[in-house]
Structures are given as structure tokens and as C-alpha cells.
Amino acid sequence: MSAAFTLSIDAMGGDKAPDIVIKGVALAHIRYPNVQFQLHGDEAKLKPLLAQEKKLESCCTIRHTDQVVTNDAKPSQALRQGRNSSMWKAIEAVKNGEAAGVVSAGNTGALMAMARLILRSLPGIDRPAICALVPTRNGETAMLDLGANAECDARNLVEFAIMGECFARALLGLERPKVGLLNIGSEDLKGTHMLREVSQTLRESHLDLEFKGFVEGDDIAAGTVDVVVTDGFTGNVALKTAEGTAKLVFEFLRIAIKSSWIAKFGMLFAKPVILQVVARVDPRRYNGALFLGLNGIVVKSHGGTDAVGFANAIGNAVDMVSRDLNRHIALDLERLRAEQAAARPAPDVPPEAGLATQ
Amino acid sequence: MSAAFTLSIDAMGGDKAPDIVIKGVALAHIRYPNVQFQLHGDEAKLKPLLAQEKKLESCCTIRHTDQVVTNDAKPSQALRQGRNSSMWKAIEAVKNGEAAGVVSAGNTGALMAMARLILRSLPGIDRPAICALVPTRNGETAMLDLGANAECDARNLVEFAIMGECFARALLGLERPKVGLLNIGSEDLKGTHMLREVSQTLRESHLDLEFKGFVEGDDIAAGTVDVVVTDGFTGNVALKTAEGTAKLVFEFLRIAIKSSWIAKFGMLFAKPVILQVVARVDPRRYNGALFLGLNGIVVKSHGGTDAVGFANAIGNAVDMVSRDLNRHIALDLERLRAEQAAARPAPDVPPEAGLATQ
Secondary structure (H helix, E strand, O other): EEEEEEOEEEOOOOOOOHHHHHHHHHHHHHHHOOOEEEEEEHHHHHHHHHHOOOOOOOOOEEHHHHHOOOOOOOHHHHHHHHEEEEHHHHHHHHHHOOOOOEEEEEHHHHHHHHHHHOEEEEEOOOOOOEEEEEEEOOEEEEEEEEOOOOOOOOHHHHHHHHHHHHHHHHHHHOOOEEEEEOOOOOOOOOOOOOHHHHHHHHHOOOOEEEEEEEEEEHHHHHHOOOOOEEHHHHHHHHHHHHHHHHHHHHHHHHHHHHHHHHHHHHHHHHHHHHHHHHHHHOHHHHHOOEEOOOOOOEEEEOOOOOHHHHHHHHHHHHHHHHOOOHHHHHHHHHHHHHHHHHHHHOEEEEEOOHHHHH | OOOOOOEEEEOOOOOOOOOHHHHHHHHHHOOOOOOOEEEEOOHHHHHHHHHHHHHHOOOEEEEOEEEOOOOOOOOOHHHHHHEEEEEHHHHHHHHHOOEEEEEEEEOOOHHHHHHHHHOOOOOOOOOOOOEEEEEEEEEEEEEEEEEEOOOOHHHHHHHHHHHHHHHHHHHHHHOEEEEEEEHHHOOOOOOOHHHHHHHHHHHHOOOOOEEEEEEOHHHHHHHHOEEOOOOOHHHHHHHHHHHHHHHHHHHHHHHHHHHHHHHHHHHHHHHHHHHHHHHHHHHHHHEEEEEEOOOOOOEOOOOOOHHHHHHHHHHHHHHHHHOHHHHHHHHHHHHHHHHHHOOOOOOOOHHHHHHOOO
């Protein structure tokens, strides 16, 4: 049973909004009956949709605005012109304390830019990152950054490791998540100088995570670690490559089976379990990427998802709010900074003073 | 029917060398009866293996050396200590003109380092790259760099595009290969400044390639382009992620089918076509990565491959030699440099002279 709180919903974001958004909220309401929803969007469109879902009357309120951030809007443009948009208003509700988190299926770049401007980064976080779960042999693995930052430095990656670890603990319920740094070889000397620096920092820290060193592309699906840390360029390419590959394998299977009537006959019996496998790697199941490192819970749903996918994105927001993700991140960061400060020689004390006390 | 030439083989490279190497050569001999093989390695081990494959007597010669580059040797170490190794000698045979190309299943880093030192880069190529074919919806796509260069600049990527295009023309038989630059969005403004620079250079060039701009991770399996150009870090992660994902999907299928006797019954009929699909994405089929940009054809087989995979790697070497890959690369590079020189204002002419002629 989830605690009672309100989530703010950008009801106009996504390819099939607001229809699938409202249907997704209806599905989520069954799973989380205590959660209230503040729907930001065009009242004229939302009211008839809500009227079709009677059970939503008690848990939804509409906040009217007729402005929408389009899918092709550039982030800078959205920031300048979108202050009355459903996206902006939905994020603002978190800032104002009216909602504990926000879910949008709208334009990713605009959502990140607005969220950064309105909510600001958590103290000590240089750049927020996009994090999501991916299916693996052992269950699920959190991966970040998935595209917020095309270029990252060592500090960013260390912060991603901390945020990813807190995310895995909250969403996967792990006590000590195993964290790996994506590289092109698992030996200590592989990859760039920057990655070796990140590896050393994580290895020497006393954070509540199990740092497993470098992992490779095939370790993602193998589930070698619970958190895969990488820059937004590599993470985005890897995620889309994995999605494209899974799709290709299923398409090859479909074509091959269609080509043979014996195989088609066999599939009458094998189909149900094969559909289970399709469902197991279904992107809808993993829908709902977290924008980690902001002063507030922000969940980005895939723009082309359906009601099931949108409900899963809401589910991720509920988990993050319920488990107080951001407090955990802040505590971990504080610990790391304190360790780093203690490791540094105190700059105020003249060397003589140090010698005198020995 | 292939032309007559000699390939040099590092008979001791790879996890199961020299056994699978000799078996691979035997398979390749059936396909390419005109090709001669110079086997570099331990005569005491190679002779008995050759004795088992009578048909190889006429096409193989042994060049004895008992030194081997180990799999864990660092490139620098291999360069210092490996001058009598089977790998070094096999590459040297290309340099000396005794062989038209070399195939090795040994240590990748050592092979690249030795090949660069012995053969040198093609004139005008800053850095060689690793290129291989990957399975796609439409057939096969060439991807590079797959790990030779963890960090690349704009010049490297432009050269990779040229080399990849020549590779696709030679190996896939395409007249005007479609080339895409891997990015995290297909819009012109996405990604890093460096990628936009590469995109502009390729767009403005008059090379014999069709530049399709940016492609994303899922475009690899979709076969959107014939050549995917990226840095060695991203390419290596994407390739291994794709391999890991395909493996995961098949494993999920195996587990699901095993769990249901009805599905197992159905699989009696569907299995042959499903095995066809497994074969279609089988890494052995795509074994044999090219080291592009060197003064010589160098093919790297996967270290853990079997005889079928090794024979495919030899097949790639045969194709590259037969189609005179390096001459095509040199011609394309020359054309690009001439274009770039023509576009630049001539530096010798003082500005006044220019004004006077107007």
C-alpha cells in the first residue's frame, strides 16, 4: 500500500496525449489508490476523457492551460516560450510543494531544461542524468546517463554512480547495489584516462556501494552489475542498440516462422511462451526514465508509449517518492565530499604547525 | 574463383590455436582453392595437424617459430619482446611482399600495435580503425571503429567514413554505400560539436558515398545505412551490447520453452527455422574484423572462434585482397585532400594581389 501524496501530470505531453495519459492514470489508480493526480492541460480535452473514467473523479484535479510544448521545440525555445505550458506548470507544482513528483511523456530536451531551471540540481550535483532500468539475465539493471549529457567529466560520472546506486536501492530494493563503469575492456588499464580516474575515486570511497570496476557492453544484458554508469552519449547509443537488436531478433523469428508451414504449426503450441519472452523485454515494461539529481522527482515517459507504459512511468515516480530517493542521494554525496575533504591536506594549517604536533 | 595469392596466417593466435586455425584453413581451402597459406608457428605442433588434413599439403608452407604473443600481453610488451613471435612474423610476411594479407586470432591490442609498426598507416591516414560487418534487417552493415581508438577527433572520423565506404563497396559489393554517423539523435543540432563538424565535412565532400547524416543506436540493426561511423569507444560498446542482447533474447526463449511441455512439443516443429535465425545472427558468421588504414590487409579473428569462424575471417581477407581495398581507400583520400586544398584560400598570394585582379 503506497503512502498518500500527489503526483503532477503533464497531461498534454507525448504522441497520443492526452488520451493515453488519462488511460495510464486510470491504470495507475488501480495500483496506487492513495495517490492523487494533478492533471495539467487543456480542460476542454481532459474533462470528457475523465468523464469516461468515473473512478478517476475522486483522485484527479485538472489545472487548465492550453499551451503545449511541441515535440520539435528546442530546449531554449521551450524555456523562452513555454512558461504557460502544461509541462512547465506540471514541474512548477513540484517546486511549489503541491506535488511530490511529476510525470511527462513530452519533449525530453525541453523537460530536462525546464526541470533544471525550475527545480535546480540537488546541492553538490553538477549535472542531472537520465536513468532507466533495462532487462537482464538476472532481472533488471539501472543504466545512466541515457542522453542528458553527451559529454561528461570524471566528477559527473562519480555523481552518476552515486545517484544510480541510490536509484537501484530504491527501485530494485537492493541493499548494496553492484556498480560497474562501462568501458571497452575490463582490465584496469583499458579505456580513457578519465575512466581510470573515476574508477579510482569509486574504488577508494567508502560509499555504501559495491564497485565492480569496468564492465563491457555485453555485461549490460548479462546483468553483471546492478548499475551501469556511463556518459550520456554512450548510454544512449547502447540503450537504442539493445532495443534495436531485440526487435531485429524477433523480426527474424517472425519472418522465419512465416516461411515454413511446419514451423507455423509448431508455433500454435510454442507461441504463448514466446509472447511471454516478448513481454519480458517489452520497452513498455521499462518505461519511465528518471531525471536524477534534481530537487524533485521527475519521470520521463517514452513519447510513443501506450496506457500500460504510461502507468509504469507513474509507478516509477511512486516508488521514487515513497522511498525518498533524493534524501539518500544527498546523504551519499555528503559522505563522499567529507571523505574527499578529509583525504586532502588541510590548506589552512601551515606545515610548521603540522610538524609541531607530531 | 579467386585469384592466386598467398595469405600469411598466425597459426598460434587464439584460444584454441593451432588446432582450430588449421581446421579453419582446411575449410577455407575448399572455398578458395587458389589461395596459398604461409603458416607461422611451432612446426612440432603444426606438422601433425597438417598431416591430418592431406589436402592442405599442396597449399600450405610452415614458417617455424616457437614464440607466441600471449592473450594478456600488453601491446608495448608485445612490441618489445615479440619480434620472433608467430604474430610478428606473419605480419612481416605482408611487409616483405611474401603474402598479400595476414589473419590472426591473437591478442587484438598486440596485433594492432605490431601491424602499425611493421606495415605503417596508409599515406594520409592518421589512425587505423577496426571494422566489421554486423547483421541487420536488410542484410549487413559495416561498422567502425570497433575499439582501436577510444578517443577520436573529427579528422579520424572523416577518414573512418572513407575507409568504411571502401570496405562496404569491396565486401558488400555496393556501388554507393550509404554512410551514417552514429549520434544520440538524428537532428542536425544533436550531439557534440565534433560530430557536427564531421557531418559538415562529409556533406560538403564529393566522395563517391551517400552521406545520410546522423543515425542512432537502433539504426544499426535496422540497416538504415551500409556503413556506421563512430569512435572506437562507442563502436565497441554498441557491438558488444548488440551481441549481449541477442544472446539474452535467445536465452530467454530457451528458458521459456523449457518451462512448458506444450511449447517443447511445438518446438519439435519450429526448431529448424529458429536455428536458422540463430545462425543468421551467429557471431561466427561475422567473424573477421578488418584493420583498415594500414599498408596491408590485416584481419583479426575472434580469439574464441571455431574453425568455421576462422574460415570466415580468411574469407574476409581473400575478399579484401581480391578487390584491392587499399587502392580504393588511397584514391578516395587523395580526392578528399584535393577538394580540401582547393577550398582553402591559397596562402601564398598576398591579399593585395587578389584585390588587384578583381
